[in-house]
Amino acid sequence: MKICVLMKQVPDNDSAIILSNDSSSIKLNDITWCTNESDTYALEEALLMKEAHGGEVVACSFGRESSQQVIKDALAKGADRGLYISEEESDGFDILSTAKIFTQALKDENFDLIFSGLQSNDSGNAQLGLLLAEMLNMSHAALVMGTEVLNDTRIKVKQELEGGWFQWTELDLPASITIQSGLNKPRYASLRGIMMMKKKPIDIFDSSQIDSTGSKNKIFLDKMYIPQKVKETTFIEGTPDEIASKLGDLMINDIKVF
Amino acid sequence: MKINKNSNNSQQIQHQAIDHAKLEGRGGAFLVTPVDKGKVFSRELFCEEHAMFREAVVDFSKNQIQPIKDELNHPNEVLTRSLIQQMGELGFLSTDFPESVGGLATDKITSIIVSESLMEGQNASIIVTFADHTGIGTLPIIWYGNEAQKQKYLPKLASGEWIGSFALTEPGAGSDALAGTTKATLNKEGTHYLLNGSKIFVTNGGWAEVCVTFAWVDGNKFTAFILDKECTGWVLGPEEHKLGIKGSSTCTFFYEDCKVPIENVIGKVGLGSAVAFNVLYVGRYKLGATTMGGAKKIITLAHEYATERKQFDRPIREFGMIRRKLAKMMVRAWEADTILYMTAGSLDSVLSNYDKESAEYYSIVQKTIEDHGIEASICKIIGSEAASDNIDDCLQIFGGNGFIEDYPIATIYRDDRINRIFEGTNEINRLIIGGTLLKKSILEDLPVREAISNRKNHWIPERKFSDHNELNTLARIIEFSRSLLLYTLNEGIISEGQDLKNNEWVLEPLANMVISLSIMDAGFKRSNNLTDDADKKHTFMNIFSLVVHDRFEKMVSHSKIILSHLDSKDNVSERIDYLEKKCSEIIIRYSPIESMEYLVKKLDHHKKYFLDD
Numbered sequence: 001m002k003i004c005v006l007m008k009q010v011p012d013n014d015s016a017i018i019l020s021n022d023s024s025s026i027k028l029n030d031i032t033w034c035t036n037e038s039d040t041y042a043l044e045e046a047l048l049m050k051e052a053h054g055g056e057v058v059a060c061s062f063g064r065e066s067s068q069q070v071i072k073d074a075l076a077k078g079a080d081r082g083l084y085i086s087e088e089e090s091d092g093f094d095i096l097s098t099a100k101i102f103t104q105a106l107k108d109e110n111f112d113l114i115f116s117g118l119q120s121n122d123s124g125n126a127q128l129g130l131l132l133a134e135m136l137n138m139s140h141a142a143l144v145m146g147t148e149v150l151n152d153t154r155i156k157v158k159q160e161l162e163g164g165w166f167q168w169t170e171l172d173l174p175a176s177i178t179i180q181s182g183l184n185k186p187r188y189a190s191l192r193g194i195m196m197m198k199k200k201p202i203d204i205f206d207s208s209q210i211d212s213t214g215s216k217n218k219i220f221l222d223k224m225y226i227p228q229k230v231k232e233t234t235f236i237e238g239t240p241d242e243i244a245s246k247l248g249d250l251m252i253n254d255i256k257v258f
Numbered sequence: 259m260k261i262n263k264n265s266n267n268s269q270q271i272q273h274q275a276i277d278h279a280k281l282e283g284r285g286g287a288f289l290v291t292p293v294d295k296g297k298v299f300s301r302e303l304f305c306e307e308h309a310m311f312r313e314a315v316v317d318f319s320k321n322q323i324q325p326i327k328d329e330l331n332h333p334n335e336v337l338t339r340s341l342i343q344q345m346g347e348l349g350f351l352s353t354d355f356p357e358s359v360g361g362l363a364t365d366k367i368t369s370i371i372v373s374e375s376l377m378e379g380q381n382a383s384i385i386v387t388f389a390d391h392t393g394i395g396t397l398p399i400i401w402y403g404n405e406a407q408k409q410k411y412l413p414k415l416a417s418g419e420w421i422g423s424f425a426l427t428e429p430g431a432g433s434d435a436l437a438g439t440t441k442a443t444l445n446k447e448g449t450h451y452l453l454n455g456s457k458i459f460v461t462n463g464g465w466a467e468v469c470v471t472f473a474w475v476d477g478n479k480f481t482a483f484i485l486d487k488e489c490t491g492w493v494l495g496p497e498e499h500k501l502g503i504k505g506s507s508t509c510t511f512f513y514e515d516c517k518v519p520i521e522n523v524i525g526k527v528g529l530g531s532a533v534a535f536n537v538l539y540v541g542r543y544k545l546g547a548t549t550m551g552g553a554k555k556i557i558t559l560a561h562e563y564a565t566e567r568k569q570f571d572r573p574i575r576e577f578g579m580i581r582r583k584l585a586k587m588m589v590r591a592w593e594a595d596t597i598l599y600m601t602a603g604s605l606d607s608v609l610s611n612y613d614k615e616s617a618e619y620y621s622i623v624q625k626t627i628e629d630h631g632i633e634a635s636i637c638k639i640i641g642s643e644a645a646s647d648n649i650d651d652c653l654q655i656f657g658g659n660g661f662i663e664d665y666p667i668a669t670i671y672r673d674d675r676i677n678r679i680f681e682g683t684n685e686i687n688r689l690i691i692g693g694t695l696l697k698k699s700i701l702e703d704l705p706v707r708e709a710i711s712n713r714k715n716h717w718i719p720e721r722k723f724s725d726h727n728e729l730n731t732l733a734r735i736i737e738f739s740r741s742l743l744l745y746t747l748n749e750g751i752i753s754e755g756q757d758l759k760n761n762e763w764v765l766e767p768l769a770n771m772v773i774s775l776s777i778m779d780a781g782f783k784r785s786n787n788l789t790d791d792a793d794k795k796h797t798f799m800n801i802f803s804l805v806v807h808d809r810f811e812k813m814v815s816h817s818k819i820i821l822s823h824l825d826s827k828d829n830v831s832e833r834i835d836y837l838e839k840k841c842s843e844i845i846i847r848y849s850p851i852e853s854m855e856y857l858v859k860k861l862d863h864h865k866k867y868f869l870d871d
Binding site: 016030032072073076188189190191192194195197198 | 306307310311313314317318321347348349350353362364368372863864871
């Protein structure tokens, strides 16, 4: 089984987000970077599959030079090889253009499976896996919560539906599958794994040399802003029974926690 | 090595050449190496692997330890074992283990990184279990064990399947470790030693499968033994009720004809004191690493509370007295960081020249670490005192809430107290610094005599130390401080002779001077490792200026204590007069408040100790 895991470097949740003066981007100086959360689950699923069925796991990332760190982290955890698509201005690509770049970089690899996290924590498109399936002529399943390899040509996946429902689906390989967080327990990098990482290859693609005909942006970023925090306090008055009744009503109909 | 105190005529004193390149990697080299002659390791020189090791341990600590940190404050063998085994799987336990038994045999810098980063888990008990296991609990076998002992014990200690411990202290033998009375008698078949006696305060005692312990053979040969669960007569006493680190195990051992096979003697009969004392050096610098991690971590808690807590309609972090505390906390943590990585780097600069799998490697490790005895003790003192001072300041920032158990700082305060006591009390470590300094000077192990001579009339050598004006000014203060230490040391030797090594009244301030000089010296040399990032350089200058001026004042004050004592004893006043004259020649113009405010503003932005990034 030859598996590619798409991994994105995103700002850590604890990073202070500061906008540029024209509100078109975030300042990168003080950002602490990490691997996109759901991508770490995708990697773990690929590693488990390799351990059970053999094969190769390739970690692939697209972005500025620092993005190679997410590949190195994946290699330290057990991926066999890295594939880095260099592009210092990757934030300026819309999702369709990004998918076209990936397609060019991946098309000759003939992967059986492409795993990606459900969506990225920064831009949150949740479309890359689906677009790649179309462009590379692969089957597709999104929001996957479990996998089971049936044979060399088919895979069964458990998909999350709305309202707490799940659905098992069978797909032909090759397939591009987007992974939901929580389906496994991502491993930690071991110190030995980190020491081995140096011996594993990372192939580098320069995105400017990839034929990206037609990868012109169709979506343009207008403005970024940090949501204002709004605190709204409602006092419920009355007898204890009245308060309980009004509170229940609020929770069911307004806040909709039930 | 006395310098004639009456030979004040500079023309009579010839400059003595010191080969500074030869001193690289030598313990105590900082005493005689000017700021522009040597280099140090610091975290700015971390390689990619080091950075990834750190991330890996931080990731584990934040996700596996921190969420259960309160549970770990109560003794829980199952939970502790599970964490230790996970650490074993990830290699955290085996950085110092040879590859032949499944270890990683990394550099010493990595050991420090692992120890420091585990503090991200915010639990002291698990750190104590880890540190005892990986340090004094296993190092005697790694360093002094024969191949059979290594193969029998180390793989399971590396994986965490077995927990290690170290039993040296006895009711009548604490700091004076050789005052113990436990005896080992060879049985008549010559197959086993029978141990009789007791050991107290054994960390990991209740959980350990393996213990390195010590006893007198024939009444005069102090010997190290490995105990395991097949040794009958190894009787476990009850758990101690401790002030802090309550989630770790601390027990008494009773040896009642405890039957230890002769194969379990470590090294050879009579080698026990070398085993005990050499591994304690490592225990010391590793304790420096965990406490340094704690000193940094507590800043987040202090700043968070100072931001949330409002008085007079303002967050208390806006008040100058709170800001001064926060600034000092950062300075202390930075000092500990500087000294820890300087020491580890110096050890590695020597050890990297040897084949780790060669037969003599571990004897070279021992010699190198013993040579760095002064640095190991400085690491322990600076780390533990940075942690305790920072934790005390944090509790003060918490005000009345700090005194209430519902808030986290009370537990931290209790947990921390042991750090100034175990692995050699800080008093014993100051004694080691002073004693080793005298030994290295008198035996001319370091060219201290030459340095004293060279500095006699030139407290600040006439040259430019840095192209950076501000750094050059700081360099002059540091070189003045170096001369001050050399002068004070020389006067102490002249006045007290050999008796100086027993005069703790003098050795303590002398050790404090050595500590201060080591920090200033390493700090300056760290400046050579900075990148071109202007913001980082500016931050460095602010923190380093604070360090140098504060340490300089402390050095003068400690020197005065010593020199006035010597004058008083000799019924003269010439030394103090000379010091006053010398101090009047160096003019200090510096306002620390601006530097402190700069650092705290940065802290306000980062909300944590930010000088690691």
